[in-house]
Amino acid sequence: MLAGVSLGLLLVAATAQADVAAGKARAAMACAVCHGPQGLSMQPNVPHLAGQPEIYLVEQLRNYRSGKRHHEVMSVIAKPLSDQDIQNLAQWYASLQLSVQEP
Ligand code: HEC
Numbered sequence: 001m002l003a004g005v006s007l008g009l010l011l012v013a014a015t016a017q018a019d020v021a022a023g024k025a026r027a028a029m030a031c032a033v034c035h036g037p038q039g040l041s042m043q044p045n046v047p048h049l050a051g052q053p054e055i056y057l058v059e060q061l062r063n064y065r066s067g068k069r070h071h072e073v074m075s076v077i078a079k080p081l082s083d084q085d086i087q088n089l090a091q092w093y094a095s096l097q098l099s100v101q102e103p
Contacts, residue, residue: 018054018087019087020091020092023087023089023091023093024092026088027089027092030077035047035048036048038096039051039093049093050098051096052094054090054091055090057086057089057093057094058086058087061078061089062078062086064078065079
């Protein structure tokens with residue numbers, strides 16, 4: 001009985017963990033066309049996602065999904081994302097490292 005409970009807790013803990021590889025794969029499929037293959041957008045009206053803090057990305061995606069933040073494209077894209085998808089995507093984009101050069 002106790003073993004079952006702790007196994008259950010372990011599984012919950014494991015699924016709450018972000019999976020960067022899964023985030024990368026999903027991003028390549030669903031996001032790269034606009035946000036760029038490495039999170040650097042080449043369209044002037046689409047923001048970069050690479051290197052953004054995970055916590056910020058998670059919040060924005062949840063806001064699009066819930067309707068708290070509205071955008072005609074992103075609201076539709078975020079609708080079917082699960083919490084796990086959002087974690088994975090956010091961690092993938094947050095894991096990309098940028099270097100900045102001053103002019
Ligand atoms: C068809 C083009 C398109 C696709 C595909 C797309 N996005 Fe976006 N995304 C946009 C645009 C345009 C914005 C700016 C929206 C706004 O002004 O709120 C945006 C904004 C965002 C933001 C907010 C960024 C910020 O700085 O606040 C996040 C996060 C985001 N997208 C994540 C994703 C993810 C994750 C995917 C794939 C599941 C995705 N997008 C797919 C066009 C796209």
